[in-house]
Amino acid sequence: MKTIDELQEEVKKVLKRRRFIHSVGVRFTAQSMAMRFGVDLEKAGYAGILHDCAKNMSDAQLLMECKKNNIKCSKTEIAKPSLLHAKLGSFYAKKIYGITDEQVLSAIRWHTTGKPSMSNLEKIIYIADYIEPGRRELPHMTEIRKMAFMDLNRTMFLILDNTLSYLNELEQDRQDAIDSYTRDAYRFYKDLAQNQL
Numbered sequence: 427m428k429t430i431d432e433l434q435e436e437v438k439k440v441l442k443r444r445r446f447i448h449s450v451g452v453r454f455t456a457q458s459m460a461m462r463f464g465v466d467l468e469k470a471g472y473a474g475i476l477h478d479c480a481k482n483m484s485d486a487q488l489l490m491e492c493k494k495n496n497i498k499c500s501k502t503e504i505a506k507p508s509l510l511h512a513k514l515g516s517f518y519a520k521k522i523y524g525i526t527d528e529q530v531l532s533a534i535r536w537h538t539t540g541k542p543s544m545s546n547l548e549k550i551i552y553i554a555d556y557i558e559p560g561r562r563e564l565p566h567m568t569e570i571r572k573m574a575f576m577d578l579n580r581t582m583f584l585i586l587d588n589t590l591s592y593l594n595e596l597e598q599d600r601q602d603a604i605d606s607y608t609r610d611a612y613r614f615y616k617d618l619a620q621n622q623l
Contacts, residue, residue, distance in 0.1 A: 430471040433523055437475055441482055449478050451558030452551070459550045462575050466529075466547070473533035473551045476523055480514040488514060502605045509605060512538040539607040540586060542614035549578045556585050564588060580622065583615040 428436075430453070438446050453474035460470035483491065485507035492499050492510055495517055503509045516535035519525040533551040536544060540552050556564075557571045564570075565588055573581045590612050593604050 427524055427526075430468065430475055433472065434475050436523065437479055441478065445478055445481055448558065448560055449475055451560045452477055452554045455554035455558040456550050459554060459574060460547075463546055463550065463578065465550060469527060469530050469533070469547055470550055470554075472519075472525060472527070473530045473537075473547065474554060476519045476525065476530075477515060477534050477537045477551055477555060478511065479523065479534075480511045480518050483511070483514075500605070506605075509538055512536065536607075539605045540582065540611035541607045542610050544582070544611075546578060549582055553578065553581050553585065577622075579615055579618045582611070583619040586612040586615055 434450065434453070437449060441449060453471050456470040456474035457467050459465070460467050480488070480491070488507045488510040489499065489504070491497075491514055495514075497510075497513055497517060499507075499510060503513075512535055516531045519531055519534050525531060529545065529547050532545070533548045536548050537551045537555050541548075544552065553574050557567070557574050561567070566584060570581060570584050570588075573584060586608065589608065590604065593608075
C-alpha cells in the first residue's frame, strides 16, 4: 500500500488548492489527536488526507457517480448532494487509492454527518475536519479546539449542537434538509454529555 505522503501527492493533483490545504490540516490535526487518545497514527493520517477526496464535484456529478457505482442515496442526500462526498469518498479511498482498512473507510464515510456510537477514529476525523487550523472561526471554536484534546464525546456534542443550530437557522422549516444521522448523533452525544455532568 502507498504511504500517506504518496497519497497526499496524489490527492494534491485532484483537489483545488484550498481543499488540499484543508485536507493536510485535517491529516495533521487528526494525527495529533490520535497521539493524545491512543489511536493508530497511520489510520488517522490516511483518513485525514483522503476524507475529502470526492469533494471537488458538482452536485450533478456526485449524484451521477453514486448512481454509476450503486451507492444508495437518501432523500436528504438527493436534496443536498454535497453530503454524498463522504460516501463517495469512502468508495474512492478503496477503489482509487487502495485503502482496504474498514476503520479508515468508515471514518471517511461518517466525517460529514456523524452517527451514534462512533469509534474514536471516526470521532477524530469528524472533529479534525471541523477544527483544523485553516478553518474559519466558528462560534465557540476556541472552546471546541481545547475540548478536542480533552474529551471526544463532549467535543462531538459541542460540534453537533453548533451544526444543528446553524442548519436549523439556514433551512428554517425544511426538516428533511438535515440528515437523520446528524440528528441521531446529536441526541446520542447530548445524552452522553448530560450523563457526564
